[in-house]
Amino acid sequence: MLKRLFIALFALTLAGPAMAAGGDVELQKRDWSFSGPFGTFDKAAMQRGFQAYREVCAGCHGMKLIAFRNFADLGYNNDEIKAIAAEYEVQDGPNDDGEMFMRPGIAADRIPSPYANDNAARASNNGALPPDLSLIAKARGNGPDYLFSLLAGYKDAPEGMTVPDGMYYNAAYPGHLIAMPQPLYGQDVTYSGDADDSIEGISNDLVQFLMWAAEPKMEVRKRIGVAAVFFLGIFVMVSYMAKRRVWADVH
Amino acid sequence: MSATQFKSPVVRWIDHRLPVFSMLHHTAHDYPTPKNLNYMWNFGSLAGLSLAIMIVTGIVLAMSYTAHVDYAFDSVERIMRDVNHGWMIRYIHMNTASFFFIVVYLHMFRGLYYGSYKAPRELLWMLGVVIFLLMMATAFMGYVLPWGQMSFWGATVITNLFSAIPYVGESIVTLLWGGFSVDNATLNRFFSLHYLMPFIIAGVVVLHIVALHRFGSNNPIGIDTKGPQDTISFHPYYTIKDVFGIAVFLLLLAMAVFFFPNAMGHPDNYIPADALQTPAHIVPEWYFLPFYAILRAVPDKLGGVLLMFGAIAVLFVLPWLDRSPVRSARFRPLFRIFFWLFFVNAIALGYLGGKPAEGIYVILSRVATAWYFLHFLAILPLLSMFETTKPLPKSISEPVLGSSGRTA
Numbered sequence: 001m002l003k004r005l006f007i008a009l010f011a012l013t014l015a016g017p018a019m020a021a022g023g024d025v026e027l028q029k030r031d032w033s034f035s036g037p038f039g040t041f042d043k044a045a046m047q048r049g050f051q052a053y054r055e056v057c058a059g060c061h062g063m064k065l066i067a068f069r070n071f072a073d074l075g076y077n078n079d080e081i082k083a084i085a086a087e088y089e090v091q092d093g094p095n096d097d098g099e100m101f102m103r104p105g106i107a108a109d110r111i112p113s114p115y116a117n118d119n120a121a122r123a124s125n126n127g128a129l130p131p132d133l134s135l136i137a138k139a140r141g142n143g144p145d146y147l148f149s150l151l152a153g154y155k156d157a158p159e160g161m162t163v164p165d166g167m168y169y170n171a172a173y174p175g176h177l178i179a180m181p182q183p184l185y186g187q188d189v190t191y192s193g194d195a196d197d198s199i200e201g202i203s204n205d206l207v208q209f210l211m212w213a214a215e216p217k218m219e220v221r222k223r224i225g226v227a228a229v230f231f232l233g234i235f236v237m238v239s240y241m242a243k244r245r246v247w248a249d250v251h
Numbered sequence: 252m253s254a255t256q257f258k259s260p261v262v263r264w265i266d267h268r269l270p271v272f273s274m275l276h277h278t279a280h281d282y283p284t285p286k287n288l289n290y291m292w293n294f295g296s297l298a299g300l301s302l303a304i305m306i307v308t309g310i311v312l313a314m315s316y317t318a319h320v321d322y323a324f325d326s327v328e329r330i331m332r333d334v335n336h337g338w339m340i341r342y343i344h345m346n347t348a349s350f351f352f353i354v355v356y357l358h359m360f361r362g363l364y365y366g367s368y369k370a371p372r373e374l375l376w377m378l379g380v381v382i383f384l385l386m387m388a389t390a391f392m393g394y395v396l397p398w399g400q401m402s403f404w405g406a407t408v409i410t411n412l413f414s415a416i417p418y419v420g421e422s423i424v425t426l427l428w429g430g431f432s433v434d435n436a437t438l439n440r441f442f443s444l445h446y447l448m449p450f451i452i453a454g455v456v457v458l459h460i461v462a463l464h465r466f467g468s469n470n471p472i473g474i475d476t477k478g479p480q481d482t483i484s485f486h487p488y489y490t491i492k493d494v495f496g497i498a499v500f501l502l503l504l505a506m507a508v509f510f511f512p513n514a515m516g517h518p519d520n521y522i523p524a525d526a527l528q529t530p531a532h533i534v535p536e537w538y539f540l541p542f543y544a545i546l547r548a549v550p551d552k553l554g555g556v557l558l559m560f561g562a563i564a565v566l567f568v569l570p571w572l573d574r575s576p577v578r579s580a581r582f583r584p585l586f587r588i589f590f591w592l593f594f595v596n597a598i599a600l601g602y603l604g605g606k607p608a609e610g611i612y613v614i615l616s617r618v619a620t621a622w623y624f625l626h627f628l629a630i631l632p633l634l635s636m637f638e639t640t641k642p643l644p645k646s647i648s649e650p651v652l653g654s655s656g657r658t659a
Contacts, residue, residue, distance in 0.1 A: 037510050065328050138513060139521035174531070180632070190369075214521070216333070217338040224339070225509020232502040239495040246491045250286055250483060 026171045028149045029141060029203075035212055040219050042210050043075040044195075049209025051073060051133065051200050052189045057133065060125060060180075063112030065134035066213050069107040073216055074209075081107050088112055126166045129180035137207070137214035144207045146172060151203040246247040268311045278464065284489055285470035287647050291365075292468060293496035293592035294358035300497055301351035304448050308344040309393075312337075317395065318442035320435045323398035324523045328601065342512040343504075348390055348503050349515040352538035355383060364590055366578030367469040372572040374464040380566045382455050387539065389448040392441040394536055399520030404533045406433045406441070412546070420438040432526070473579025474643055481647040507551040532607055540604030541597055545623065547608045548616040559621065565627045572627055575635035586634050 033042045068085035085105035093100035115121035138142035149172035157169035170178045184199045257263050266272040315334050317326035330337035371634035395406045411426045414420040429436025476482050506658035519530050542559050578585040600619045606612040
């Protein structure tokens with residue numbers, strides 16, 4: 001209880017004003033493989049996360065900033081990427097007759113969104129707009145923890161709280177009333193191998209995938225960062241020694 | 252200057268016709284600088300470096316950025332994903348903006364503590380305030396360019412402030428927007444001005460330095476240099492000291508850029524701008540929060556706007572509010588206490604600016620705002636009349652040589 005309180009407080013101070021609206025949101029703080037200065041993505045989890053996105057989320061949520069060619073980051077080779085892209089139908093055109101046409105996707109295409117436009121998305125979802133997920137892990141305070149907590153946060157509403165039609169109670173959602181029905185129940189996806197397909201397992205995979213989608217250059221960024229900090233650390237020492245030597249006759 | 256002799260005949264030939272080498276030599280080498288400057292005097296060169304980093308990264312970013320409401324957000328993401336090392340250039344630009352303000356705030360507090368704004372450096376100080384104002388305008392417009400939710404709503408809130416001006420307010424807002432709401436015309440003119448203003452800042456920085464070189468740096472003792480025994484040449488002493496400062500600055504900047512690039516940003520700005528959906532809390536960038544707190548502390552819109560601009564305007568007249576002939580806080584025991592109170596109060600204002608404007612936060616904001624103005628308009632003038640200052644040392648070299656514990 002105390003720990004949870006501490007975590008909530010910590011989350012609030014970190015996210016500051018952004019999360020203030022939520023008030024009593026419950027965030028589960030988890031150790032992610034990509035946290036910290038040496039953190040990296042878990043490729044196997046990201047591949048499973050993409051599978052889960054495709055089978056569970058993609059019906060409503062687009063990821064329009066992600067191209068199939070980016071999946072090289074998940075550990076797929078060129079042939080696998082071409083095969084994945086070809087499973088999608090992509091609109092192209094106009095052709096020589098001036099008509100738009102559908103064709104199988106290629107590596108350079110971006111993931112097609114489920115709806116033609118925001119209005120179509122709202123019309124199919126009770127007026128609510130399912131956000132594009134390309135940047136979602138960066139567009140929420142404590143993104144990874146928040147997304148994990150949200151996916152696992154569906155519960156019965158507390159005593160005395162009325163949940164309107166078409167809304168659902170979620171412990172992690174600011175205001176607690178969310179228009180997205182519970183997406184995960186466990187065993188929603190058939191993983192090859194014996195990966196964890198509980199709600200927590202799939203959520204973990206999805207967060208890995210979504211964090212990569214939001215920040216695809218994270219690994220190279222941290223790698224350069226380690227080298228830069230190492231170099232600049234030496235620069236600090238050398239310049240300090242030089243300063244001491246130059247100033248020796250003034251003191 | 253004419254006495255300067257260069258070894259290289261080529262340099263001598265050029266310098267005879269175009270005395271740039273003499274000028275450089277005069278600014279960097281001959282320029283006598285007090286020997287007792289502490290590390291608080293490092294932030295001027297760091298601010299200059301920040302400006303240079305901002306201009307260089309900004310020019311590169313502009314090569315891939317599209318100033319159009321339909322494309323701006325995606326063009327920034329394209330920089331982050333597809334442009335070679337675009338993510339690095341953008342994160343450097345984003346984080347250096349914050350570091351620029353950190354450095355400039357420290358630079359200003361240094362000036363406040365050691366009385367660097369007093370005669371004969373009033374214009375030097377005022378030019379600094381001009382730079383600060385231009386920086387705020389530039390940073391505000393730069394934050395609008397990614398066209399995220401905070402960009403859009405920040406622009407809406409801040410531009411709307413001008414509508415509080417009687418009679419011409421609405422016209423000014425329309426002029427700023429280039430239409431009747433924050434839209435494509437707004438984004439375009441903000442991009443244009445965001446590109447222009449750093450160069451104006453660079454121009455004012457030149458004036459700032461010219462004014463600085465007229466009387467030289469103030470120093471921690473706050474008394475004038477009395478002769479060569481009090482000064483050392485800028486090069487190599489302060490150039491190497493500045494290099495060390497730059498190394499530390501770059502190390503901290505690299506840590507932010509590579510490990511916490513979004514820590515000083517707002518998550519909502521990764522949501523594309525949506526004119527139909529207001530964020531739960533619209534907050535400006537952290538470096539505006541103290542002024543935002545002052546704005547919101549006043550229940551009246553025009554009053555809030557006036558106080559917010561007044562908070563900066565009061566800095567312009569500071570040299571005439573604090574009339575004490577003693578510059579440095581070291582010899583002003585009461586001023587020193589009030590300086591630190593002011594410092595804590597300024598931090599408190601920043602904290603309050605980030606909180607929702609409700610309940611206890613409003614009351615605290617009002618108290619802190621009142622204290623901010625009280626400090627400048629009442630405490631400083633009264634102190635300069637009634638404070639008993641400590642005796643000043645005869646010269647800089649005396650305390651530097653006299654006390655063993657103090658390093659220069």
